[in-house]
Amino acid sequence: MADIHAVEPTRRDFLYVATGAFAAVGVGAAVWPLIDQMNPDASVLALASIELDIGSVPVGQEITVKWRGKPVFVRHRTEEEIKAAEAVDISTLRDPQTDDARLVKGVDGKLHPEWLILIGICTHLGCVPLAYKGEYDGYFCPCHGSVYDTSGRIRQGPAPLNLPVPPYEFVSDTKIKIG
Template identity: 65%
Template sequence: MTTETSAEPTRRDFLYIATGAVAAVGAAAAVWPFIAQMNPDASTIAAGAPIEVDLTPIAEGQDIKVFWRGKPIYIMNRTKKQVEEALAVNLSSLPDPQTDQERTKPGHEQWLVVIGICTHLGCIPIAHEGNYDGFFCPCHGSQYDSSGRIRQGPAPLNLPVPPYQFVSDTKIQIG
């Protein structure tokens, strides 16, 4: 018996190639979910991403609360009276002395951006409450002034200022 070899592809060659291609596609389809599950969750990515906030709807004397990394951020458009009162505070009377200029951005002194978590036990203070027209924590009585500095109560530190920058006169980026 003699066998003939031909330079022409046979039906058997086609079946081998087709079977191999289907097996490769099937293996890729089976492995893809395992690779995809190693990527971080979308909520995890969003939780650490910087956010942009438009300041135009915030009228003078108003504040808004946004969330960044799961934390409440107060953005307050302070009145001239609030800014003047914050500048006039005697630093030696503060438990955690910081000037108002250290807590705001130059040229944007009317805007206060703070993390709205009480530094005593992590409660969320209420804006525009208390004796200092700033923030009041009703849980244990901590009072912060209009610059977010602790003035009265058990809280040991000022409300933290998150990393932020002005990307325009009417928009900030937090994070």
């Protein structure tokens, strides 16, 4: 028959555990500042989102604001521009996307096709396109000839993708929050 003896912990065992715990706390205290310094500073966090009053933008006009160092186009589209964007057969587009898919709902829960918000950087080589230019009266990148329609969708030229839509939401009927 086997005789099982319980081993009593000794003072040496306690010293090993205490030393290990002390070392673990010391390593954690030394490493934490190195990890914490990788967080963005307050100036970067302040630019993470902007609120913009769009109520003063007249129909048929566009403003450009800066968000995270990028130009953002805020366009108040006319009825003709909206109809032209909605009438496009998406099967003919290089980057197929409906006009409605490029919009967000307002505070009333409805889409507002009169407002088009885009990051104004050409998806070919990062140039800034010109507004109300090109065959489709949308955006034209003069560097390499990319042409976008009134919804910011690529129609001609070397750009592979549509102009990106930033994350935004309507805060009120006349204010949006980008980011």
